[in-house]
Amino acid sequence: MSLMRSSMIASAATFCCRFTGLVxxxxxxxxxxxxxxxxxFYTAFRIPNTLRDLFAEGALSQSYTSVASKTRQxxxxEAAWNLTRKIATQLTTLMLAIITIGILVSGPIMEAMYPATGKARDLTLATGLCQTMWPFIGFASLSALVMGALNICGSFGLPMLASAAFNIVSVIFGLAIGYCFDPHFGPMALYGFAIGVVLGGGAQLAVQLPKLRQAGFRWKPDWNWKDLRCKKIWFLMLPGVVASGVTQLNVLINNTFALQLESGSVTALSAAFRLWQLPVGLFGVATGMVVLPSVSRMILGEDRKLISDHIAKALxxxxFFAVPSTIALGLLGTEIVSLIFQRGEFTAGAxxxxxxxxxxxxxxxxGYAGIKVVQPVFMAVEKPWAPMIMAVIALGISVSLNYYFVNILHCNAAWLAVTTSIITTLNxxxxxIYLSRLMGSSGAGTLLPGFIRIILAGLPMAAIYAIGHYYLFDGFTSWGFWPKLLSLALVGGIGGIAYLAAAWILKVPELNAFRKRFAR
Structure with a gap:
């Protein structure tokens, strides 16, 4: 199965996940x-969810996939399944310990994140919600392991759809249980949604198990803690936790600083981050999932030039999708947010x-989309320590910039997002650059010609969206739903057509390849 075809399958499944997450x-x-x-609620969820991001889309899944792919080849x-049994046993034991500790230290963690005065009621609520949601990380981590096992068998769609099961179950049960706590959906109803998060994590794991059994896996505990391949997985994972999770850790830092700002700042960061992750999840995460097993196999052949070209094509x-997404979210951000979120208790000011x-x-x-493609490769070549050092430096810069923007310049939450953008781009x-040195080739001859054409194709789209934002959408947040939808669809559609037309004129290879795959 080709890189593009596998990526598109994973991307389609990821779209369901991201869309249900948006809902x-x-x-x-x-x-x-x-x-x-x-x-x-978001602050309480941020702690276990950050660990989920590190494990589910980061270090554990990547390190396991790298080692298990080589073991299978x-x-x-059967050797790969034996390795999976050992890692599953060790992971279950580790998660039970983490959940227990997490519940016990939720109070001190929330106290450290919240400002000293002014939000005592919110602090009490956040502590209770955090304690309720800790079991979620256990289900999510085991789900990440199952996802990696299915990936090495060539199954990419179902593992990505599993997150959609989490979103659907957490919302349905959250609404039902939240209504029991408070029919008027006051703050106490959030406990229902916290319980829904845990049930959703269980559903995310459960939907993948039949496919794993069909692939040949049979579960039984294996307490062999001395297996060298297991040690290699944990060895690769530990620095990878920091390296792959720099953006998630930066979001956690942003959350802490946002608590010092006006109420609603954390919610604004979370809602915007959800929309930002939609295109990244569609193509960055999905392509990174597909690249890792294939690069792990290529490493065995020692053809580093081929690997560089493979990565360049993935980037x-x-x-091809990240450039127009950047233009749309950057120039029409307020209009998109207003159309999607502005209803109920979510006001025009929000x-x-x-x-x-x-x-x-x-x-x-x-930069974030590129990280999702490039970072997993360090697991395949078993060089996780350098990215970890880079990530630690990036986090230091992040804390410094956030402190400067919030405590010295007294900026709003938007500047916390600027910090995230700076860090992801530098990272x-x-x-x-470091991966190019490892491979002995940057793949620039493959990457740059196509990338420059994609940038040029985005210019007409940017001009159309800028005109729409500055001249046509004045007072947009006060419009009704249908005028918002129709006007944004019209301007968005014209801009999209302009991008595709420019890509066709400039003969962007990805356009023709995507058209053929989509037609199939």
Whole structure:
């Protein structure tokens, strides 16, 4: 199966995941608005969810996939399943310990994140919600392991759809249980959604198990802690936790600083981040998932030039979608937020703030998408320590910039998103340069010609969206739903057609390849 075809399958599944995640976010904001109570929920969820991001889309899945792919190719399928049993046993034990510790230390963690005065009620709520949601990380981590096991068998669609199961179950049960706590959906109803998060994590794991059994896996505990391949997985994972999670850790830092700002700032960051992740999840995460197993196999052949070209093609494929996404989110951020979120308790003022945050996030979308493709390769070549050092440096810069923007300049939440964009862009540049040195080739001859054409194709689209934002959408947040939808669809559609037409004129290879795959 080709890189593009596999990526498109994974991307289609990821779209379902991201779309249902957007619906979940919409339910939260419509019921609770950009308030201190919803800020408390997001803050409480941020701790276990950050660990989920590190494991599910980061270090554990990547390190396991790298080692298990090589094991399967060298020693056969049964050897790979034996390795999976050992890692599953060790992971279950580790997660039980982490959940227990997490519940016990939730109070001190929330106290450390919240400002010293002014939000005592929100602090109490956040602590209770955090304790309720800790079991989620156990289900999510095991789900990440199953996802990696299915990936090495060539199955990419179902593992990505599993996150959609989480979103659907967490919303349905959250609404039902939240209604039991408070029929008027006051702050206490958030406990229902916290329980829904845990049930959704269980559903995310459960939907993948039949496919895993069909692939040949049979579960039984294996307590062999001395297996060398298991040690290699954990060895690769530990530095990878930091390296792959720099953006997630930066979001956690942003969350802490946002608690010092006006109420609703955390909600604005979360809602904007959800929209920012939609295109990244569609093509960056999906392509990175497909690249890792193939690069792990290529390493065995020691053809480094081929690997560089393979990565360059993946980056070009991602750029074909990331460039127009950057333009749309950057120039029409407020309009998109207003159309999607502005209803119920989510006001026009919240739309303005969230739109500004989204536009700031958009500056780093290309870098973030590139990280999702490039960073997993370090697992395949078993060089995780250098990315970890780069990530630690990036986090230091992030804290410094956030402190400067919030505590010295007294800026709003949008500047926290600017920090994220700066860090992700610098991080991608460092990863790419170092990886080029490892491979002995940057793949620039494959990457740059196509990438420059994609940028040029985006210029007419940017001009159309700029005109729409500055001259046609004045007072957009006060419009009704249908005028918003029709006008944004019209301007968005014209801009999209302009981009595709320019890509066709400039003979962007990804356009023709995508058209053929999509037609199939």
């Amino acid at each position: 979940r976010e919409l339910v939260y904001t419509s019921l609770f608005g950009a308030t201190g109570a919803l800020d408390a 060298q020693d056969g399928e 070009r494929f991602v750029s 739309s303005e703030l969230t739109g500004n945050v989204l536009a700031s996030y958009a500056l780093g979308l290309l 991608f540049a460092a990863y790419y």
